[in-house]
Amino acid sequence: MAKLKILEFPDPRLRTKAAPVEKVDDALRQLMDDMFETMYAAPGIGLAATQVDVHRRLLVADVSRDGSEPHALINPEIVEKDGVTATEEGCLSVPGYYEEVERAEHIRVRYLDRNGETAEMEAEGLLAVCIQHEMDHLDGKLFVDYLSEAKRMRIRKKLVKEQRHRSPEAVAL
Ligand code: NI
Numbered sequence: 001m002a003k004l005k006i007l008e009f010p011d012p013r014l015r016t017k018a019a020p021v022e023k024v025d026d027a028l029r030q031l032m033d034d035m036f037e038t039m040y041a042a043p044g045i046g047l048a049a050t051q052v053d054v055h056r057r058l059l060v061a062d063v064s065r066d067g068s069e070p071h072a073l074i075n076p077e078i079v080e081k082d083g084v085t086a087t088e089e090g091c092l093s094v095p096g097y098y099e100e101v102e103r104a105e106h107i108r109v110r111y112l113d114r115n116g117e118t119a120e121m122e123a124e125g126l127l128a129v130c131i132q133h134e135m136d137h138l139d140g141k142l143f144v145d146y147l148s149e150a151k152r153m154r155i156r157k158k159l160v161k162e163q164r165h166r167s168p169e170a171v172a173l
Pocket of ligand 1: 091
């Protein structure tokens with residue numbers, strides 16, 4: 001297992017639209033395990049492959065906080081949704097910022113599991129919000145996109161400043 005580097009806003013690679021996974025093989029399962037390790041270590045409750053610079057449709061989530069409810073969804077697709085819930089969201093790619101975002105309260109998702117079998121699950125509350133947030137990442141979308149442009153620019157400015165402070169040549173604009 002290996003911990004992966006998480007891209008941070010405004011890195012343009014976070015804007016990449018991920019391609020569908022065509023084959024669920026050992027390399028993909030390894031990536032999935034590495035993503036779980038990276039997410040738990042961060043710590044976070046969800047991580048999309050886009051955030052670790054792999055542009056394939058794969059996400060992991062665990063909202064239990066004790067590592068007891070891991071979900072790994074390959075090529076996730078929302079087939080049903082209803083209700084509206086507003087949650088204060090954060091993101092491992094936008095460290096230190098939390099803002100309220102509205103999403104569906106209940107979803108049914110179709111996906112491929114670890115063995116490449118088609119599966120479906122229902123999620124509500126925080127897990128539903130988390131899956132929708134991670135699915136946005138796979139389309140190159142971030143939670144800050146739901147905020148006003150002024151607020152997004154303010155966050156961007158502060159993060160770029162912090163990143164420049166950390167490593168002068170690693171800033172990607
Ligand atoms: Ni995120």
